[in-house]
Amino acid sequence: MFVYVCKDHDALACDECLFYRHRRCDDIHKLTKMTQPEDAYLSGPVKELRNKISSGNNLAENCDMNLHGIEGRKNEIFQQFDQQKMELIRRFDEAKARVAEELDTREASDISRLQGVKYEVEQIYRNWCRYMRL
Numbered sequence: 791m792f793v794y795v796c797k798d799h800d801a802l803a804c805d806e807c808l809f810y811r812h813r814r815c816d817d818i819h820k821l822t823k824m825t826q827p828e829d830a831y832l833s834g835p836v837k838e839l840r841n842k843i844s845s846g847n848n849l850a851e852n853c854d855m856n857l858h859g860i861e862g863r864k865n866e867i868f869q870q871f872d873q874q875k876m877e878l879i880r881r882f883d884e885a886k887a888r889v890a891e892e893l894d895t896r897e898a899s900d901i902s903r904l905q906g907v908k909y910e911v912e913q914i915y916r917n918w919c920r921y922m923r924l
Contacts, residue, residue: 795819800834 792802797817812818 793821795821795835802835802839 792804794803794805794808794812795801795818796803796808796812796815797819798815799812802821803812803818808818
């Protein structure tokens with residue numbers, strides 16, 4: 791775990807690194823002291839670390855916004871499906887009504903025609919029966 795910053799090497803250092811690699815360095819600071827609001831103590835690695843943390847937070851916020859956007863888009867797509875479903879149902883109901891009306895019209899026409907045929911057949915039968923009695 792990084793505890794120190796070596797400004798001589800512009801690098802973060804742990805206790806072991808400090809002892810082996812940076813024991814002769816003159817400009818070493820504790821990381822906790824350097825993360826205080828005083829930006830004068832910040833070296834390159836610490837600034838870079840802060841920038842990365844900040845950009846990571848921004849990335850996380852962007853991901854959240856994108857997730858909300860995806861969820862919103864999903865809801866929008868489902869609403870469009872529901873609208874299309876209702877439109878199809880409406881069109882099917884209209885078609886059903888037209889077919890029912892046409893069938894009713896044809897049925898009335900067929901009934902009228904069949905009643906005429908029946909009347910004609912009955913007339914022929916009556917005439918035949920009269921003719922046969924002669």
